[in-house]
Amino acid sequence: MKHRKVLVVTAALAGIALAVTGCSGGSGGSGGSSSNDSGKKTLPTSAQINPKPVSDLEDGGTLRLPISQWVSQWNYNEVDGPLVDASTIEQATMPFIYTIDGKGAPTLNTDYVSKAEVTSDDPLTISYTINDQAKWNDGSEITWRDFENEWKTTNGTDKDYLIAGSTGYEDIDSVTKGATDKDVVVKFGTPFSDWKSLFSPLYPASQTSTPDQFNNGYKGKVPVSSGPYEITDLNETAGTVTMKPDTNWWGDKPKLDQVIFRSLDGNADVDAYLNKEIDSVLTTTSERFDRVKKAKSTKILASTSAQYTHVDFSTNGLLKDKQLRLAIQHAVNRDALAQVIGGTLPYKLGTLDNHLFLSTDKGYKSNIKPNATFDVEKAKKLLDDDGWKTDGTYRSKGGKQLAIAITIPSGAPVSQQLAQVMQQQLKEIGVKLTLKSVATDDFFEQYVTPGNYDMTIFVWGGTGFHSSSATIYTSGATGQNYGRVSSGAIDKLTKQALSEPDSDKANAIWNKIDEQVWSIGHSMPITAKPALVAQNPKLANYGAFAGAQNIDWTKVGFTK
Template sequence: MRIRSTMIRLAIPMVALGMVVTGCSSSSTEGGTAALGTTNKINPHPVSDLKEGGNLRLSLSSFPASFNALHVDGNVQDTADVVSPTLPYTFNSNAAGELTVNHDYFTDIQLTSTNPEVVTYTINPKAVWTDGSPITWEDLKSQWQANNGTNNEYQSASTDGYDHIGKVERGVDDRQAVVTFSQPYGEWKGAFGQLYPKADTESPAAFNDWARNSLPLSAGPFMITNIDRTQNRITLGRNPKWWGDKPVLDTITFSVLDSMATVPAIQNNELDEAYVSGLEAVTGAKQAPGVEIRRAAEPTYSFIAFNGAPGSIFEDQKLRVAIAKAIDRQAIVNNGQHGIVDNPKTVNNHVYIDGQKGYQDNSQDVAFNLDEAAKELDALGWVMKGDVREKDGKQLAIRDVMYQQDQWVNTAKIIQADLQKIGVKMDIQTVPGTGLFTNVIDPGNYDLAQWSRSTSVLPIGALKQFYYYDPHNWQGNKSRIGSPELNAVIDQAIAELDPDKAIELANKADKMIWDEGHSMLFNQASGTHAVRINLANWGAFGLATPDYTKVGFLK
């Protein structure tokens, strides 16, 4: 299972636990493959076609460790799924990834100056938090101060954009924020992609714990109305303070399910929609009564990451690269997408997804080559002793950690078999969704780890979040790998206002990321969702933003 991200991913890309293995065949009955950014499949209908009320039943891989998506523990798609219907965000995206101001929350967002760079946010005068207090410029200022990287007590998932801002000031009134950048920032539309109340960001203690176990204050068409940790269920209900279009649905219910339980839940009419992966799961969901497959390519990919933290076995960049060359990414993609995709392809760029402008293959220096990998291990002093290499009396034995799901394990077995051929022992360890990041990946309790990541319609900002080298604040760089030289190129790419030059710099950074042996990417998600036939305005969104007020069931 891969978790569908329901938030617009502007400033804060999310990570997911489940495996992205599905694609779609050009001869499929669901309409075939369409390139990223060309379409979505949500069964569009006017609200007049829908029944009033109803409950939308969705699934999560794990219970959110935090409901603060700005926090390192909340920067996962399970959190995004839950909070997206409850919080303000700045821009809407259509299927082509084109952005327009979200007028529910802002009457206007304008780049009002380029020297210095100034963006003026004019807040909808009707917009209020669930306690009735107005959304004001102070909410933006407080969020900037919490995420700009000047105070490491804020355990921020990303400083991107915020660290380029010099000041946030009151505009013509409390409903206007004037944001002045101290450094150029090309993807300025990604700043404040999702807005939390000042109560969440006003101090490190609040930022780290205010939304740890609930979301006390929100401002969307829905709000969290019940959290049942015994049943592993979260319920959203209509927000009585909501000023926009009335939602069709009464409630949205999220249930935490093991990956093996998702398809049976669809088949037994216990879920209304779920992301499905692998031929068996897709086939099983497709055969369920009253269910159809909706597909649209989305900017998500799966990968395996090296842990290069000081003291780890993969602190050695040359060792990472040698092992990287022993990972047959194409075989992994072929295995995972056999019978689903006509021409399975690997993702070869950490910034752009195939179909986005700027995508190119920068992975050549770590291309699969077992003979070369073995020679490089020899040169590093890892010599064969029986079936396993040793150096200074220590075996070359590593551990690959992943979400407890068959597709991930199948991937690990392919890697394990190839590594065995060159004298590397690899153990496979699976972990349930709950605690995988907070207990294993975030503290660096792994050698290799597998998970998935969603990118963005504004992807360059993710470079700093995931690949910047800052031992004082790793943000989303869970591999703890990078260099000052890479940092410099990332900074240049983020600050470049010319889109073509920014793409050139982003690709220069991407080649450096590959050469660092940071992570090896597998396949892109096509976005395969099993959905109740009578559910409208919901399904495979691709690059588009959901409109939660228009989701509902046909009459």
């Protein structure tokens, strides 16, 4: 799965769509919703988006949608850029060379590239033919130079570019001009099986070629874009992002006059929905779902998302000790945490036992044995062997109490509930866990990204490619491994997986990686987040998307 930082941060749990991107895998299987023994239904694995032909949609209208936080960085490739909220908007305003369909498969976006093919296996060479009509909204052509620049700025060779990750780009030897400026030849030094994940979104060389441009050119502004819509207003005071149709767009024309995204944290988005101030809202907790399920003029849509809630560890403090991390893995009852998240929702949520695959993915298997089974006695023995002696309620060593903190964003009540449950679970083994609540808008920039925490909770959001999750688990000073928990074995296996063209063989390697990830106590997945959406019944081709499915913004609108 390709991971994004969902600010969707278990804020996602609060209904806040704080999510980061970075996990792969679409959802497979059929879309039923049969009941199980608990009386709860199984989530559909296909999209429910009120599909309608474009001919049935009104011309015009304003769509009002919530986002979970203010987006300050619009360069998705910059370290603070890969947020789910940002990606949702960028799918309408920036080039995506490949998009993910409802079955989790990458599909060439011919609005931008009319042809992409492997022209050599040794060395791996991809030839792209850019659509003759493809241009930036400043009128300049999209050319091979934009592809070359994306490679040069994100391949990790110049540390002044603050990149989210270099996976794939670091394996490229050259990006050169083909027969014309619209022909791109990408030659790899190391085979990269996920090459379709690259150059999405694509940024203009004119705006991102220097470190200052790359790091700051899209900070608080979008100087140049390309898509059916363009951002016309960023109002941080009001917390609104407005996009309108780009008059230079050459593809299918969008139906809406404008889309206004409004930053709403906590449960403010549910309040706004019930007040008819927005047209669609995620309802992935019991409290939120119960508030909207019987609301007037509401359609409830459900699917399996590519986002999952997890607990992240950092090596900045006491948890640099692997034995401590492993003890916590054994002491935490993840099934109990999944039930906190699921609450009284009508759908059953099971634990996610794999970091690299969703339970609906072909390659999924549970790898929690022997390092992450729920086993309190094993947790206590690990702490005993590590020299942490029982001293009253909590353990200590060398006069230092075994006390750690879990950092969560304010306005995320489910995150707080999860933290409180873990607080009690860890108390049983003599670990003191304190809760540290921080401002939502500071959560990633000041705490998560720099690894300024012991433990934290947020949501990873999938994008359909395994490669984008690589930097979550590999070593390095940049990337999405915020807690800097890694090993040489994981680095080596990841290189093997990324260069293996056979998907079954690659899946086997990814599962070996997952075993290693559990063995070093990197993080704990809890459960996949359901996509439960309440929305205006007239809103079409939008709603509960399956897995990492992209939005076709040219088809979103209101029925006549």
